[in-house]
Amino acid sequence: MTALGDLADRIDDTALTRGIYSTDASLYRVAPVAVAIPKNTAELVTIVRTALAAELPITSRGAGTSCAGNAVGPGLVIDCAKHLTKIIDIDPQRKTATIEPGVVQADLQTALTKFGLRFGPDPSTSSRCTIGGMIGNNACGPRALGYGRSADNVVELKIITGTGEELVLNADTKLPELQRLVASNLGTIRTEFGTFSRQVSGYSLEHLLPENNFQVAKFFAGSEGTLGVITQATVNLVADAPHKLTLALGYPTMADAGDDIANLLQFSPTACEGLDARIVAVVRRSGKPVHKLTEGSGWMFLEIVGTDTAELISRGEAILTQANAIESWIVTDQDQADALWKIRADGAGLAGVSLPNPAYGGWEDAAVPPAKLGAYLRAFDELLNRYELHGLPYGHFGEGCIHCRIDFPLDSA
Ligand SMILES: Cc1cc2nc3c(=O)[nH]c(=O)nc-3n(C[C@H](O)[C@H](O)[C@H](O)COP(=O)(O)OP(=O)(O)OC[C@H]3O[C@@H](n4cnc5c(N)ncnc54)[C@H](O)[C@@H]3O)c2cc1C
Incomplete structure (x- = not known):
């Protein structure tokens, strides 16, 4: 990570910090090589590309409230929760919010109160969990039955892929290689994936079926940071019934x-x-x-x-x-x-x-x-x-x- 130049001080490889980030809410303990704490999106992009060039595995991290080791990893842990916390836009007409990945769910709810709107999924960790982490896990919560899972509420994601490319994932995104993969496995995906709403382990390939209009942003939800790093998300909002x-x-x-x-x-x-x-x-x-x-x-x-x-x-x-x-x-x-x-x-x-x-x-x-x-x-x-x-x-x-x-x-x- 020496190639980071001016951003070198965003990397912390002290034993204390590596120890702190070696845990999430799971039983696992995995000390990372180092922890990166980017201050803005441009820094996040540079850090991801530098880690890729150094062949360091990347683990994105929000609040680290995952229960299955999702937010720990042996390479570079990137803390998206500390500074990437900007609510970029709230559009009450379209009922959407555009946010950086580290926005805490409860902070978004507070900002939405004056519009009579809220983000539907509400895991019991909402006082601290981030929207990036919720999308990473496809988090749900008790009222997902009425308001959907995180995947159901994602409109658009901006991500950096494992090759360092910046991509926008929305209803217009076409990814020919992925479309070919889906086309050659239609039977399995139709019969084995998305058979009930809480079947959320693994990749949710059902969102990519032709009849579901290749919704690649929804497919990304629940991929636990393995397909890319979210730099920005636009999500749907709901109005509470009176x-x-x-x-x-x-x-x-x-x-x-x-x-x-x-x-x-x-x-x-x-x-x-x-x-x-x-x-x-x-x-x-x-x-x-x-x-x-x-x-x-x-x-x-x-x-x-x-x-x-x-x-x-x-x-x-x-x-x-x-x-x-x-x-x-x-x-x-x-x-x-x-x-x-x-x-x-x-x-x-x-x-x-x-x-x-x-x-x-x-x-x-x-x-x-x-x-x-x-x-x-x-x-x-x-x-x-x-x-x-x-x-x-x-x-x-x-x-x-x-x-x-x-x-x-x-x-x-
Ligand atoms: C007591 C307790 C109760 C819980 N209750 C619920 C519940 O009711 N419903 C529920 O669904 N979950 C629940 N959870 C699990 C967890 O709190 C949620 O999934 C939460 O949304 C995770 O958010 P986080 O910010 O802590 O993410 P993290 O744990 O930090 O990360 C979650 C995943 O997202 C990835 N990620 C984080 N940021 C990014 C990014 N910028 N780009 C790409 N990937 C990223 C991480 O790599 C990881 O795989 C609970 C956990 C605990 C400990």
């Missing part, structure tokens, strides 16, 4: 709640979260307040939104009529609704740290087609029991996403 309503549904078990998902998704909820008595017990034990719940040992909380309260309530009643719950409520009181959602939020925070033995990250996100969720949850519990392991599953049931940290005996295995 009214929302919470429904609480109780089932004998969480798996029974899972069996009911396909039945309820036809009503287009914006959130559909599942939990069971194990998580509720943990919240209770922690001393946090637990609002009274419906009958049952497995629960689903649904959120529906709309422009008219009466229409919302009649849609809520239709859902309850259709649901196979043993008891269900329409929660019109907002304080009561907030208290119910708080059980879910507190439970999520406590789930990974409340077992007698340590439970580990790294295997904690499962993606299951929603129609198979009930069967999956039963089989998952059987598997845990068979190997005398423990976990507290809960998740974004509407998308078939289950979170569970397991107490694998890593110390003795």
